[in-house]
Amino acid sequence: MISFQSYDFQNKRALVRVDFNVPLDKTTGLVSDDKRIRAALPTLRHILDNGGSVVLLSHFGRPKNGPEAIFSLAQICSKVSEVLGAQVLFANDCIGDEAFGMSKNLQPGMVLLLDNVRFYKEETAGDLAFAQKLAAHGDCYVNDAFGAAHRAHASTTQLASFFPNDKMAGLLMQAEIENAQKVMLQAQKPFTAIVGGAKVSDKVLIVENLLERADHIIIGGGMAYTFFKAMGGQIGASLCEEERLETCKEILERAKDKGIQIHLPIDAVAADRFAADANTQIFDSDCIEDGWMGLDIGPKASAAFQNVLLQSKTILWNGPMGVFEMPAFENGTKEVAFAVAKATKNGAFSLIGGGDSAAAVQQFELSSKVSYVSTGGGALLEYFEGKTLPGMAALAA
Ligand code: AMP
Numbered sequence: 281m282i283s284f285q286s287y288d289f290q291n292k293r294a295l296v297r298v299d300f301n302v303p304l305d306k307t308t309g310l311v312s313d314d315k316r317i318r319a320a321l322p323t324l325r326h327i328l329d330n331g332g333s334v335v336l337l338s339h340f341g342r343p344k345n346g347p348e349a350i351f352s353l354a355q356i357c358s359k360v361s362e363v364l365g366a367q368v369l370f371a372n373d374c375i376g377d378e379a380f381g382m383s384k385n386l387q388p389g390m391v392l393l394l395d396n397v398r399f400y401k402e403e404t405a406g407d408l409a410f411a412q413k414l415a416a417h418g419d420c421y422v423n424d425a426f427g428a429a430h431r432a433h434a435s436t437t438q439l440a441s442f443f444p445n446d447k448m449a450g451l452l453m454q455a456e457i458e459n460a461q462k463v464m465l466q467a468q469k470p471f472t473a474i475v476g477g478a479k480v481s482d483k484v485l486i487v488e489n490l491l492e493r494a495d496h497i498i499i500g501g502g503m504a505y506t507f508f509k510a511m512g513g514q515i516g517a518s519l520c521e522e523e524r525l526e527t528c529k530e531i532l533e534r535a536k537d538k539g540i541q542i543h544l545p546i547d548a549v550a551a552d553r554f555a556a557d558a559n560t561q562i563f564d565s566d567c568i569e570d571g572w573m574g575l576d577i578g579p580k581a582s583a584a585f586q587n588v589l590l591q592s593k594t595i596l597w598n599g600p601m602g603v604f605e606m607p608a609f610e611n612g613t614k615e616v617a618f619a620v621a622k623a624t625k626n627g628a629f630s631l632i633g634g635g636d637s638a639a640a641v642q643q644f645e646l647s648s649k650v651s652y653v654s655t656g657g658g659a660l661l662e663y664f665e666g667k668t669l670p671g672m673a674a675l676a677a
Pocket residue numbers: 476477478479482500501502503519574575576598599600601602603604605636
């Protein structure tokens with residue numbers, strides 16, 4: 281693979297695929313979290329500081345029928361400019377005469393943001409001819425969109441083929457892969473994986489892959505109750521995927537055969553309805569009364585999980601322990617987050633999977649107290665499921 285760090289960007293227009301799919305505040309319409317923009321900054325600065333210009337290519341939301349103002353990247357252009365500390369030009373299309381005219385005239389040090397690449401259905405279809413059009417914007421191609429690396433879309437995969445000698449991974453993409461590999465390929469033992477979130481079905485593949493690597497697997501969140509039900513427990517009105525009961529049994533069996541410890545939350549904070557102001561009660565997780573649903577792990581489970589985490593040398597965390605968006609059910613996720621931070625302080629390497637786990641760590645102001653917070657939710661999950669990410673493969677081909 282061509283090295284981004286040693287590539288000569290002098291007088292070159294770098295077409296950079298970024299993931300600027302950032303959230304907007306519903307009332308002000310302003311960017312409410314600019315983490316993804318800031319994450320691309322080292323790559324963009326490197327190109328500009330080395331005499332190149334930048335053409336930014338990104339998706340934004342999921343437009344279905346062509347251009348729509350609510351999906352336009354025009355809404356974030358001033359934020360990109362603020363983060364970069366440089367003027368950012370905007371083209372209100374990602375192809376077309378005007379956009380090509382603007383990229384053609386870029387001078388070293390200049391930045392152009394193209395509008396949402398998903399305004400064309402050819403993007404998600406991975407259309408080669410569309411990618412060829414996009415390729416005209418740059419002399420080289422840099423993919424820094426780890427968050428979109430699991431998508432075989434035109435701008436994340438096909439585009440690379442038009443730059444056989446000038447395609448590379450940006451600094452964010454490199455950091456993401458490096459940190460993921462530290463856990464996937466070079467984990468120091470004991471290696472503990474924390475898997476949470478709503479559904480077993482979303483996490484089966486990652487748990488199966490972790491059965492080949494981890495020493496401990498902590499399971500929390502809504503998905504834990506299907507495991508308790510599979511073991512014959514009473515889970516009241518807690519989340520349960522009946523069609524996954526067999527899967528849970530198989531996972532428990534396989535873990536036992538391999539000597540991997542699966543830690544389920546022994547108690548639960550249960551609610552009488554799914555609401556922030558519901559009545560709550562602590563139950564053993566396998567004895568939850570009818571009408572009550574487990575929405576967080578209980579104090580005994582938190583203490584047990586903390587114990588395991590403090591003895592770990594490598595930690596991977598994907599998925600919250602409960603409905604952490606509601607204060608009444610955030611405690612388990614918070615305690616686990618603090619335990620991960622403490623283990624990190626004691627020398628463990630901790631990787632926080634994107635999405636909800638990253639949001640939780642941010643909510644508890646612990647992002648700087650863990651080793652690495654990934655910007656990729658689905659991409660990181662697929663990496664840990666053992667899948668090849670098309671975005672990465674296209675750079676190596
Ligand atoms: P996921 O996207 O699968 O990682 O799931 C994250 C979502 O799971 C969050 O929005 C949580 O509120 C939700 N969640 C976590 N624990 C529970 C639970 N015990 N019952 C219902 N939802 C939960």
